[in-house]
Amino acid sequence: MSRYHTSSAPFARVIRALAEAWQSFEQYSGAHIRTTGLSAPQFDVVCTLGNTEGMTFSELGHRTLIYKTTLTGVVDRLEQKGLVERVPCEQDRRCVYVRLTGEGEALFDEVFP
Structure with missing residues (x-):
């Protein structure tokens, strides 16, 4: 079990970083879109x-x-x-x-x- 946990930790960090980047982009672009x-x-x-x-x-x-x-x-x-x-x-x-x-x-x- 620890083998899966250890190998998936870097993957989980990348997914979290991507999700945070997507949320930031959505906030920024959403504000811009609303102006139209x-x-x-x-x-x-x-x-x-x-x-x-x-x-x-x-x-x-x-x-x-x-x-x-x-x-x-x-x-x-x-x-x-x-x-x-x-x-x-x-x-x-x-x-x-x-x-x-x-x-x-x-x-x-x-x-x-």
């Missing part, structure tokens, strides 16, 4: 769409790690705020692109000059 008036997932979507032509829901979900059902609500709220728009895919009617509007691009540029 967006939730963390909304902010993530705007940041992910920045400097792109837009993405399909599948690609956006993959890049943001937001579940598809949750992503729909996040995009709905961003669309209500005028920051994103849905654009039908010309090649496949089942596919919809999400892209930043002019207002969304302005917010992205403000956050990431």
Whole structure:
């Protein structure tokens, strides 16, 4: 038993340090995100769409790690705020692109000059 305890001690210290670093980052970034008036997932979507032509829901979900059902609500709220728009895919009617509007691009540029 002591063999496992001894060998896992350095691992536990690393995990604790990573958790503390993550918590510090979350506090710092959370304060910044709140200044934009967006939730963390909304902010993530705007940041992910920045400097792109837009993405399909599948690609956006993959890049943001937001579940598809949750992503729909996040995009709905961003669309209500005028920051994103849905654009039908010309090649496949089942596919919809999400892209930043002019207002969304302005917010992205403000956050990431």
